[in-house]
Amino acid sequence: MSFPAREDLIDFIYDEARMLDEGRYTEWLDLWMPEGVYWMPLDYKQTDPDLVTSLLYEDQFMLRLRVERLNGARTFSQKPKSRCHHVIQRPFVDVMDAGANRYVTNTNMHYVETRLDDQFLLAITATHELTVIDGKIRIANKRVDLLNCDAAFGNIQLLP
Amino acid sequence: MPADTPAYTPAYTIDTVTDLVQPHQVHRDVYTDPEVYRLEMKHLFANTWVFVGHDSQTPNKGDYYTTQIGDQPIIQVRHSDNEIYVLYNRCPHKGTKIAIDREGNTGKFFRCPYHAWSFKTDGCKLAIPLKKGYEGTGLEETVSGQGMKSVGAVKNYRGFIFARLAEDGIGFEEFFGDSLSSLDNMVDRSPAGRLEVAGPPLRYMHKCNWKMLVENQTDTCHPMVAHESSAGTAVKIFEDMDWPADKPKPMAMEIIAPFMSPYEFFENMGIRTWPNGHGHTGVHHSIHSDYSAIPGYFEQMVDAYGEEKAKQILGENRHNTVYFPNIMIKGPIQQLRNFIPLGPDKTLVESYIYRLVDAPDQLLARTAMYNRLINAPTSMVGHDDLEMYERAQEGLAADGIEWVNIQRLYEDGEDFDHEAVENGTTERQMRNQFHAWVKFMAPQPAPAQAEAAE
Numbered sequence: 001m002s003f004p005a006r007e008d009l010i011d012f013i014y015d016e017a018r019m020l021d022e023g024r025y026t027e028w029l030d031l032w033m034p035e036g037v038y039w040m041p042l043d044y045k046q047t048d049p050d051l052v053t054s055l056l057y058e059d060q061f062m063l064r065l066r067v068e069r070l071n072g073a074r075t076f077s078q079k080p081k082s083r084c085h086h087v088i089q090r091p092f093v094d095v096m097d098a099g100a101n102r103y104v105t106n107t108n109m110h111y112v113e114t115r116l117d118d119q120f121l122l123a124i125t126a127t128h129e130l131t132v133i134d135g136k137i138r139i140a141n142k143r144v145d146l147l148n149c150d151a152a153f154g155n156i157q158l159l160p
Numbered sequence: 161m162p163a164d165t166p167a168y169t170p171a172y173t174i175d176t177v178t179d180l181v182q183p184h185q186v187h188r189d190v191y192t193d194p195e196v197y198r199l200e201m202k203h204l205f206a207n208t209w210v211f212v213g214h215d216s217q218t219p220n221k222g223d224y225y226t227t228q229i230g231d232q233p234i235i236q237v238r239h240s241d242n243e244i245y246v247l248y249n250r251c252p253h254k255g256t257k258i259a260i261d262r263e264g265n266t267g268k269f270f271r272c273p274y275h276a277w278s279f280k281t282d283g284c285k286l287a288i289p290l291k292k293g294y295e296g297t298g299l300e301e302t303v304s305g306q307g308m309k310s311v312g313a314v315k316n317y318r319g320f321i322f323a324r325l326a327e328d329g330i331g332f333e334e335f336f337g338d339s340l341s342s343l344d345n346m347v348d349r350s351p352a353g354r355l356e357v358a359g360p361p362l363r364y365m366h367k368c369n370w371k372m373l374v375e376n377q378t379d380t381c382h383p384m385v386a387h388e389s390s391a392g393t394a395v396k397i398f399e400d401m402d403w404p405a406d407k408p409k410p411m412a413m414e415i416i417a418p419f420m421s422p423y424e425f426f427e428n429m430g431i432r433t434w435p436n437g438h439g440h441t442g443v444h445h446s447i448h449s450d451y452s453a454i455p456g457y458f459e460q461m462v463d464a465y466g467e468e469k470a471k472q473i474l475g476e477n478r479h480n481t482v483y484f485p486n487i488m489i490k491g492p493i494q495q496l497r498n499f500i501p502l503g504p505d506k507t508l509v510e511s512y513i514y515r516l517v518d519a520p521d522q523l524l525a526r527t528a529m530y531n532r533l534i535n536a537p538t539s540m541v542g543h544d545d546l547e548m549y550e551r552a553q554e555g556l557a558a559d560g561i562e563w564v565n566i567q568r569l570y571e572d573g574e575d576f577d578h579e580a581v582e583n584g585t586t587e588r589q590m591r592n593q594f595h596a597w598v599k600f601m602a603p604q605p606a607p608a609q610a611e612a613a614e
Contacts, residue, residue, distance in 0.1 A: 040538060043360055051524050052359025053513060053531045055538045061397070062412055062533075068393050069540055075389035077547035150262075152363035152508050153537035155546055 001135045003098045009130060010091050012137045013107050016128075017086040020159055025067040028159075033131065033140045034060055038159070040144045055149070055156075066159070077157060082115040084158045091128075102140070103130040111160040123147035124160050171195050174203060178598045183574065184567040186594055188556040191369035191564070197504035199601060204485060205230025206312075206325040207600040208436075209335045211487040211498055212236050214514065215244055215319045216356040217263065222281060224270075225263045228500055229325055234311070235259055236321055239281040240268065246314045246323045247283045251275075252304045262360075270308065283308035318347045319355055329604040330436075338579060339438035342481035346491035348473045350516035351464035355494060358524055361510040364537045368549035370486055370501040371593070373509060376545065377480040377488040377497075378441050378589040380426035381568070383419040386548055390540035391419035408452050415530050418447035419541065429479065429584040435577050437484025437596025439589035443581050446479035448492040454522045464518075482589065484596050493527045497535065505553050511535040566590045 001008065019028045039049050040056040049057045058066065069075050087110040095104035104127065111122045129141040144160050172180075172195045180187035180196065189196050210229045213236045217225045224237040226249055233249035235258065249257050251272040258270045258279075269286050271278045278286040285307035288294065299305040313324040315332040320343060322332065347355055366373065376382065383391070394416045403409070409417075418425075430443030442448070461470035481489050486499045494514040502508055513527045534541045556564070569586035576595040582588055 042362065042532075042536075048359075051515070051521055051528060053362055053511070053528050053536070055362075055532060055536050057529075057532060059412075061401075061410060065390070065394050065397055066540060068397060069389045072389045072393055074392075075544075076386065077543035078389075150360065150363070152365040154365050154367070155543050156538045157543055 001132060001137075004103065004130075004132055004137055006093050006096065008137065009093050009096075009103055009105055012130065013091045013105055013126075013128060014088065016139075017088050017109070021085055023070075023083075025070065029060070029064060029067060031137075031139050032060060032063070033133070033138050036060060036139050036141055038063060038142050038144070040146065040149075040160070042149055044145075044149055046149075055146075056144075070158075077155060080115065082113055082157045084114070084160075085112040086110070086160075087112075101131050103132075103137075104128065105130065109160075113156065113158055113160075115157070118154070120154070122156070122160055126160075172199060174199060174601060174603070178601060181594045181598050182563075183572075183591065184570050185563040185565050188562050188564055190594075190597075191371060191553065192504055192556050194504050197369075197501070201230040201232075201501070203601050203603070204597060205232070205501075207329050207604045208485050208596075209315065209322040209324050209330075209332055210485065211483065211496070212246055212314075212321040212323050214355065214357045214496075214512070215316055215321060216514075218244065220265065222265045222267045223263070224259055224266055224281075226257075226259050226261070229311070229323060230501060232325060233257055234323070237266070237270075237281045241282075244314065244316050244321050245282050246311045246321065248309045248311070250309070251277060252285075252306065252308060253277050258308065279308045283310050318343060318353075326604065335436050336438065336483070337434055337436070339434040339436075339440075339481070339483065342440055342478055342489060342491050343483075345473060345476045345478065346489055346494055346514075348465075349461075349491070349494065350519055351460045352517040353464075354517040355514040356517055358513045358515045358528070361498075361512045362531060362536050364509040364511070364535065364542065364546075366507045366509060366546055366549055367505055368507060368546075368553040369504055370499045370507040371597075372549045372552060373499045373507055374482060374484075374486060374488070374593060375566075375590045376549070377482050378431060378439060379587075380429070380431070380441055380585050381423070382548070383426075383447075384422065386544045387419045387541055389544060391416050395420055411452075411526055411529055412533060414451050415526070415533055416541070418450070421447065423585065426584045430581055431584050431586055431589055432579065432581045433576065433589050433592040434579050435596075436599070437593045438482060439592055440478045440481035441584060441589075442477055442479030443584070446477045446492070448479065448490065449477040451492075451526065454520050454526075457520050457523060460519060482593070484593055485600075490530075493530050494524075495527060495531060495535075509535070566594070 038058045042053050042055050089108040091105040091107040094106050107126045109124050111124050125145045127143040130137050131140045177199050180190050213225050218238040221238050221240055224235050227234050235247045235249045237245050239245050251258055256272055256274040269278050269280050276289050280286050311323045311325050312327040315322050398413055429445055431441050432443050433439035478491050488497045496512045498510045500508040511531055513531050515524050566587045569583055576592050
């Protein structure tokens with residue numbers, strides 16, 4: 001697949017959400033480009049990831065650390081482990097630029113995370129910048145906006 | 161008394177509550193009991209100087225910012241005289257909060273949205289609609305006729321706004337004393353001697369008592385244990401990466417790896433305590449000591465202060481400075497964490513970062529990274545801290561042991577009225593906080609009386 005169809009991009013977003021829900025994190029890390037960054041802004045419509053605080057702005061080193069930590073023996077906040085669940089609306093494909101090998105999707109989701117007796121719901125919008133390498137769709141960057149980004153949260157431990 | 165009367169639970173009073181603190185241990189009720197919490201809000205948070213906000217959060221006339229001192233709703237506002245005023249966020253009429261957004265600009269006056277009573281931004285009454293209806297009623301003699309109520313006292317210390325709710329009590333300088341050296345160092349790190357708030361704070365909800373968070377700030381025996389899963393794993397992954405020795409480490413590694421430092425590192429860093437419950441870790445060095453130099457910054461500092469003073473400012477690497485009762489600052493990275501009590505078992509932590517005016521942006525980028533890596537609700541480090549606090553809050557229900565131990569490196573007859581520097585793993589600062597807790601729970605003498613007593 002050198003030039004993905006709209007349907008391929010949409011399927012990719014669904015598949016990624018399923019991977020996260022099933023905890024297949026090693027596979028999930030393989031979806032990323034080496035320079036890819038996962039950004040979760042703190043402020044509504046935040047434009048600067050660098051000089052104000054974000055909830056997450058993590059490169060592949062940090063994402064790998066996050067995944068390995070989840071499986072660690074002394075990861076106390078994951079005893080017992082959290083589980084998550086995405087309910088996603090059909091993604092919009094906002095950019096299909098085969099010439100630049102750049103594709104952008106915008107997906108509204110309800111994200112549910114649970115551990116012990118606590119379960120919470122986040123309404124989120126995920127913006128994926130995608131690219132195709134060796135016939136496979138890869139994540140160049142991912143931005144996750146929380147509808148209530150300015151609210152006070154307890155632990156959000158997995159990856160929306 | 162009937163046989164079926166439920167077991168008697170003592171209701172603490174201001175005279176008995178201090179029995180909960182002993183030199184080497186504190187009763188669990190200081191963390192769990194609603195009556196103790198109520199007394200803290202009423203007395204401790206009224207008698208002490210509590211952090212409100214930074215003046216750069218309200219840079220222009222009419223700018224306001226809403227917050228809390230203890231459980232009291234508060235507005236910080238910049239008046240037409242360009243000074244910062246701190247008012248109770250309550251219309252003197254029916255109690256309606258005057259502002260509920262976290263920040264904004266109100267122009268020349270506040271106008272209550274319920275009945276349009278209006279007030280100047282220093283709180284003075286401006287106008288009441290249908291004023292005739294109050295003629296001859298004696299409104300002027302009531303508290304409601306006096307405008308918005310100001311707190312007891314306000315101090316703007318180098319941009320940081322503190323307030324004392326009580327009308328009378330300890331003065332700002334006496335309360336903080338030499339502990340202000342940590343705030344000075346944080347501000348002096350700007351070549352312009354000025355900080356500006358950088359964006360909104362992280363807001364992290366904790367189901368635990370506020371004091372657990374404050375105590376954790378100088379708890380140097382937990383990082384290598386509680387944070388092994390994040391910092392330890394980071395070190396391991398980094399070792400697998402074959403990173404060239406001559407290439408600077410990634411910023412994230414510089415920030416997170418020192419959490420795995422051995423006990424010896426923390427023992428040698430030292431802890432300093434000051435009177436009135438203030439203190440800091442990192443007297444000699446800290447987890448912030450070995451950050452890479454940012455190009456151009458030292459030269460800017462030398463230009464501003466001269467080489468000797470610049471070296472002295474940057475040579476301090478204090479780790480966490482606790483300003484009793486409920487904030488912590490990190491001078492070397494310009495961070496402030498406000499532990500806002502919301503209930504005996506509920507605390508909102510707001511983590512602010514500040515820009516060093518006239519310094520390179522890379523410094524702020526590192527601070528923003530520190531804030532999100534360590535103190536966000538999405539932070540791997542924060543997750544394990546919160547887990548410990550919440551387990552402690554639940555574990556304290558156990559009736560088998562009613563006391564919490566704060567005895568590490570305890571000595572008989574400790575004197576908290578003088579500055580001291582000790583081994584960095586002492587729990588002396590926790591004891592210092594409880595010493596101050598006992599002091600400021602009690603009614604405070606008016607300044608004149610205090611002088612007479614000396």
